[in-house]
Amino acid sequence: MFKSLPAVLAALAFCGGLSAGKAQNFTPKVNEFIKVKANVIALTDATVLDGSGAPARQHQTVILRNGRIEQVGNAKKIKLPKEAEVINCTGKTLIPGLVMLHEHLYYTKPLDNYFNIAQMPGTFPKLYLAGGATTIRTAGSIEPQTDLALKRMIQEGKLIGPDMDVTAPYIEEAALDIPALNTIQGPEDAARSVNFWADKGCTSFKMYMHATKADLAAVVREAHQRHMKVTGHLCAITYREAADLGIDNLEHGFLASTDFAENKKEDDCPANARKSLQNLAVNSPEMKELQQLLISKGVAVTSTLPVFEPYTNREAVLGGGEAALVPEVRKKIVANWQAAQHKDSASAALFQKELAWEKQFYDAGGLLVAGTDPTGAGRTIAGYANHRQVELLVEGGFTPAEAIKICSLNGAIYLGREKEIGTIEKGKKADLVLINGDLSKDIKQIRQTEIVFKNGVGFDAPKIFESVQGIVGLN
Template identity: 45%
Template structure:
């Protein structure tokens, strides 16, 4: 089958030769601090992304966007003419690889019977890159041609942003909660849907809550026939059923898992809130839980954590972050603050906080038992989980709630993400020959995970972007564009 122009462009853009020849626009140049053929970063604390002990007084030599050499400062052979930067002990870690990202945000829907999702093609790419996310998977599109254009403009250097793995529009079933999602009435429709969007250049797929088993099976088979992967935010289909059908990944940790709903009927959505209710009462140490987790691992099904968006529905959610509020447009801020107040005082028939805690325990069990756990932002929910700021929070919560060490959380957010995408040979860790996707941090996130918020420079294929300038450029605008 003929490759689409977008697919061919995507493949070409990953070659070092073409990357070194990108002609950045004046708009993108505003945020670039360094763009030299050879850059030397010396006197750094190196966190390689593999989970090992960080090393001090390390040098990295970057040539044409790739890591050419790394090692002790005392052993470095600095090339003539290289731009040498003394980091004075600041940390270097791999660029983040985040797997549940969107180009849209939840917005007010008070005058509509439908949930409102607002595409943000200008602010969100900048914010992802500013936070250190050098590669993202969009994990569901509501404006697919907009996502294609955003990716193209970033790849051509016209606009700053991360490398984007494009997930197609959501694969829904016969009924859709969101008006932007096509309702696939038959398995044949779902297969045709997958093939159409694969032809447009999308490289992954996501099944959604209204998909039944026959529809999901058809979508999985169609994606795999194209050698593409498919994930799912499921409800009608259980995790165990999806794994048996061959799904590659599952979203939101175990928070939306319906395997433990007592009266769950095959190919039917359980009553609203039943998944949360079951997660709140489950015994996470039970053999039933361990067996299902092991089944996912045996089937090589990955799981993506998205704790930040679910924290926003707990009674223990932290007070609104000032940087987040200052980034928002006035209507976006009002929407979020109203939701925040409502959630704080809300009463539900189930214990959502306990469900959140049990989900965290199961994510840790999945990882400890050998499962591939990744992490994503999911900038939806109550409106307070933004690209960038929510990205940091999702990683912090891996430590604060799941109980991972900072080094484990960094590995989940770098190497594990790259592995899930099949890019572990080129990104995800700091190694000779890999792309120079690096973060310069004025702190030590291997000891204090919140130091990931102290990103100063984001190297994307050897080109260094100023994090502060990127964030400042969208201040007060998130929600407008």
């Protein structure tokens, strides 16, 4: 079957536009944030968490050449190329560039008393890269034309940011008063939306809370014909129903599941869904049966722990990102956080269950991927929240090596790009993150990110973070 020209162009764009072996030109504004730009780079004597899930390896040297990983091995056995720019990584950790699958280029921005969201094109792409995310999926768009343009401009070296799998506008029936949210009218309209946005360059699709089974069936049919995937933040459709209809991915761990709601009606979003999860035992056989069904159907589950993190005795802005916010926004978020202290015991208990359910799914062989979802109450910010997602996985019982794998290789596997990205491995793209500290001993050292290499070009993470302080919420 021959693909249409727009589909072919979209596929080429997603595969990188520029091959890793070719030099990339950057504008002067982007060059300001590049710390390392050499054809050959030697990262010596590092601790390496390679993204495979294997334990950390000490005293490793990694050679990068023309945007690719040329060698990885014991520092004493690797001969440094004479032409290499050498970076001493003693006491530091290298991890793969993060591959995060529930990111947005927008942020919470209420309209009167209604929940709403607004695009952050000037800050979020920068923050994602500074936080170590070299590849993201925008799991739901409100300005897809902006997302697609940003993707192109990043590829062309005009802007700072990660590689992007751009998701089309939400596929949602009219039900919620969220002004920025796209809506459709029935399965025929849903199918038309898939093909319209695929022709524009979007490469994945997301069902939302009030979409029906017929809507999902139409979207899966059209998307799969174009070799594209479908995810969902569901409610009216249960996880079991979605898996049976061929969905590829489910968002928000198990917290969006309505499978256990009493008297659940078909295509209805039940008001008692959250209560049903609160009443469900953490080791419930019913939950484990659902997990096994998802595994048998090959459905990935996306962990988005930061957006659900409780308030009490935790950070107001996750990952330490308070300084990034516009002062007026920060003041309001901190005030709401203070008011919520010791009033969120039910949320805290459910959050602990979610940590356990994600671990159960992973241990049973499920493909657990990760993202942050920078929406909610405004505590979740691009970049900073990516660090926090890794930390929270460790809080949930994963080893640091497993947490990095979930946030790198697993995402690459889902995107079908595991031969190119996701691990520190010979021949792969030189997407790596250099961190000042030993993550295998203290996962919070991930906040000490120094350099993010994308296609072998090293970006100054602290300088990028500094450049957008006080702006998030405005741009």
